[in-house]
Amino acid sequence: MAEKSSPVFSRRLLLSSAGAGGAGLAVGALAHAAFGSQLEPAAKKVADVVDCHGQHQAGITTAAQDRMHIVGFDVVTEDRAKLVAMLKEWTAAIEAMTQGKEVGEGGAASGSYDAPPTDTGEAVGLSAANLTVTIGFGRSLFTDGKKSRFGLEGKLPEALIELPHFSGDMVEEERSHGDIVVQACANDPQVAVHAIRNLSRIGFGTVRVRWSQIGFGRTSKTTSDQQTPRNLFGFKDGTANILADDAEALDKHVWVGEGATDQPWMVGGTYMVARRIRMQIEVWDRAALREQENVVGRIKSTGAPLSGGEEFTAPDLAMAGSNGPIIPADSHVAMLHPSKHNGVQMLRRGFNYTDGSDGLGRLDAGLFFIAFVVDARTHFVPLQKAMSANDAMNEYLRHTSSGLYAVPPGITQGQYLGQQLFES
Amino acid sequence: MKKLLAPAALLAIGALSLTGCTDNTASADAAGDGAITVNASDDACTVSTNTAPGGTLKFNVKNEGSKVTEFYLLAEDGLRIVGEVENIGPGVSRDLVVIAPEGKYFAACKPGMVGDGIRSEFTVTAAKDGAAVSADRAALQKTAVDQYAAYVKDQSEQLLRGTKEFAAAFAAGDEAKAKKLYPEVRMHWERIEPVAESFGDLDPILDAREADLEKGDEFTGWHRAEKDLWAPEGYKKMSQKERQEIADGMVENTEELNTRAQKLEFTPDKLANGAKELLDEVATGKVTGEEETFSHTDLWDFQANLEGAKIAYEDLAPLLDGTEDELNKQLKENFASLQKQLDAYRVGEGFKFYNELSKDEVQELAAGVDALSEPLSRLTAAVVK
Numbered sequence: 001m002a003e004k005s006s007p008v009f010s011r012r013l014l015l016s017s018a019g020a021g022g023a024g025l026a027v028g029a030l031a032h033a034a035f036g037s038q039l040e041p042a043a044k045k046v047a048d049v050v051d052c053h054g055q056h057q058a059g060i061t062t063a064a065q066d067r068m069h070i071v072g073f074d075v076v077t078e079d080r081a082k083l084v085a086m087l088k089e090w091t092a093a094i095e096a097m098t099q100g101k102e103v104g105e106g107g108a109a110s111g112s113y114d115a116p117p118t119d120t121g122e123a124v125g126l127s128a129a130n131l132t133v134t135i136g137f138g139r140s141l142f143t144d145g146k147k148s149r150f151g152l153e154g155k156l157p158e159a160l161i162e163l164p165h166f167s168g169d170m171v172e173e174e175r176s177h178g179d180i181v182v183q184a185c186a187n188d189p190q191v192a193v194h195a196i197r198n199l200s201r202i203g204f205g206t207v208r209v210r211w212s213q214i215g216f217g218r219t220s221k222t223t224s225d226q227q228t229p230r231n232l233f234g235f236k237d238g239t240a241n242i243l244a245d246d247a248e249a250l251d252k253h254v255w256v257g258e259g260a261t262d263q264p265w266m267v268g269g270t271y272m273v274a275r276r277i278r279m280q281i282e283v284w285d286r287a288a289l290r291e292q293e294n295v296v297g298r299i300k301s302t303g304a305p306l307s308g309g310e311e312f313t314a315p316d317l318a319m320a321g322s323n324g325p326i327i328p329a330d331s332h333v334a335m336l337h338p339s340k341h342n343g344v345q346m347l348r349r350g351f352n353y354t355d356g357s358d359g360l361g362r363l364d365a366g367l368f369f370i371a372f373v374v375d376a377r378t379h380f381v382p383l384q385k386a387m388s389a390n391d392a393m394n395e396y397l398r399h400t401s402s403g404l405y406a407v408p409p410g411i412t413q414g415q416y417l418g419q420q421l422f423e424s
Numbered sequence: 425m426k427k428l429l430a431p432a433a434l435l436a437i438g439a440l441s442l443t444g445c446t447d448n449t450a451s452a453d454a455a456g457d458g459a460i461t462v463n464a465s466d467d468a469c470t471v472s473t474n475t476a477p478g479g480t481l482k483f484n485v486k487n488e489g490s491k492v493t494e495f496y497l498l499a500e501d502g503l504r505i506v507g508e509v510e511n512i513g514p515g516v517s518r519d520l521v522v523i524a525p526e527g528k529y530f531a532a533c534k535p536g537m538v539g540d541g542i543r544s545e546f547t548v549t550a551a552k553d554g555a556a557v558s559a560d561r562a563a564l565q566k567t568a569v570d571q572y573a574a575y576v577k578d579q580s581e582q583l584l585r586g587t588k589e590f591a592a593a594f595a596a597g598d599e600a601k602a603k604k605l606y607p608e609v610r611m612h613w614e615r616i617e618p619v620a621e622s623f624g625d626l627d628p629i630l631d632a633r634e635a636d637l638e639k640g641d642e643f644t645g646w647h648r649a650e651k652d653l654w655a656p657e658g659y660k661k662m663s664q665k666e667r668q669e670i671a672d673g674m675v676e677n678t679e680e681l682n683t684r685a686q687k688l689e690f691t692p693d694k695l696a697n698g699a700k701e702l703l704d705e706v707a708t709g710k711v712t713g714e715e716e717t718f719s720h721t722d723l724w725d726f727q728a729n730l731e732g733a734k735i736a737y738e739d740l741a742p743l744l745d746g747t748e749d750e751l752n753k754q755l756k757e758n759f760a761s762l763q764k765q766l767d768a769y770r771v772g773e774g775f776k777f778y779n780e781l782s783k784d785e786v787q788e789l790a791a792g793v794d795a796l797s798e799p800l801s802r803l804t805a806a807v808v809k
Contacts, residue, residue, distance in 0.1 A: 168635065319492060321513075359783065360787060388638070
């Protein structure tokens, strides 16, 4: 990995290969302090590199990383060639960064002394930290509401709808939507932020940042060997998520198949729903454990459904309790159970966030909800409708942003992200 | 907090290196805190002891059976419930905390939630150190809920009377009168808001804000009238016919609400949770100025929420005497100080409009609400035992 002849610079230093996953940061730091240079560089190769090429984009079924920086861009030019050029440049930068390499020819500190470095430099010395960068296109990229943009006539998928206003929504436009979404996930927050920062920089003149959000802890698991994390309500979240090895469920609920779209360029892609859900943290913290468990429908300590068993025991929604079902009908589990929604499931990949405090001394914190679905019209809108109308959890939530994006399929070496859309 | 954010591998390492320092998990062990353990199965109810000294008793009930179970502590007559815990799912543990004076009792598990349950005698001996244990908590609880039920009935009747008056003025286009009545009448609603909200069908018709609706929902009730009276720029006022429809709907649905409110039955936990919810309403809707978007009469609502919570607390306060004196004192003080804060904004018979408050003033109010809400959230556990 220590290429010296390549003009592309590797940022790599020592990092334990055992440090793949979230532990990498802390363990790596400890190891650094304790063992210094004793670690053999060769032993640590590619342990935390996720290939950005493939049939699907990375960052969807990839084992959920611990940190995220996601950003919504608006395209400021109407020049299609300029947009495509930027996507090519982004792709090259993403290919470098996901391998733990520096962006651009001169990297962070080897270019002209009289020019700003091509890489911003804050990730020098850090590994790739399982960085993935996933891009998606918003409805507004295709049309300004009256006419199409960038010559994309006829390319707008039917499934890329405008999400409706759900009961109780307090969506802030300046935190929502956007022409392009870029999700960077990594096990090191600095690596994720570095990725977004460098892509934004490359994009100046072509795109401008509309909104961005940092997530500091994953709230779902996407592989069976990951532990189910807890959200800021203190409950395990994503117990019933679709996992990376469940090919059948992925084909059914996540990946757009050939027969399932009016847009051939979307085959192998998916749709991303992103919503910033602020939690009324202080009010929740004052709710009795009884209330908390009845709202969620699960035991707080173990994650088991209120109908008994352990975390992965299927909830028994029919089991009678002292007053109605033991899992209350308006609990989150009962309300969103696939059995109530024609069996549909989502691949959820959200993150806990906090943006400090609001002006009233309360945490501005919650869940940055991200879900990947084959079609939001069947896999998200009906569920969110049911939830916003009747879910007992609503009382503690406030949806402050909303976005739906068409995530194009993955690419092979030599292609650029979004090529299927622009060259089909 | 930190623990929740740490990935699994780090947790494991942390646990190893911390061994020998502290053991945070020990206190969660039921056996460690003097609890009486109850092993409930589908056909047995094994209580770890059949006697305990008077005072606060804690039963840790573990359902080892396959059916949902309940656990009861019954008085000597085998009928009166001293304490109960319901909805214990298979494999689940729940605690029952009761204050019991010297006497004879029955402990009972009810697997499947049917029949008389599996009973065994349970004896409470004299309290340790000769401490007095109130023998009439049940009577105190009954007094509390009866008093509160009477309050709800009264407020609901006044709400109906006021709504009729408001509706008539609004329909007739007497804006000055309707605007004066609006915050005053709403106070009756806000005093018993958790009760009103418990009628899930009526609440959205009467009290929904525009943002609460989704496409296709009809915007009706108080906030519909509010928007028309304090019309925002670019808003097209309703016709007389439209106003009449809104007014009629408000009266009709409030009549239904009042009919139902007269028949409501309460329990101590409902009172205490209701008081807490009223403060939650203040914290999430009033302090932020979101409840009364157009009229900015949020402080009337704030005052009413506070009064409603205080009534519930005062009805329950005798249950705190001698058992939770510190909590009682704290609540009394914090209710008084928040009221004092609010009194600073009184203007005549009403209040300042919320958009006239400075940022600092709003922050102070928010801090006062938090200061009261925190001890108030401990009231339920203190009164149900």
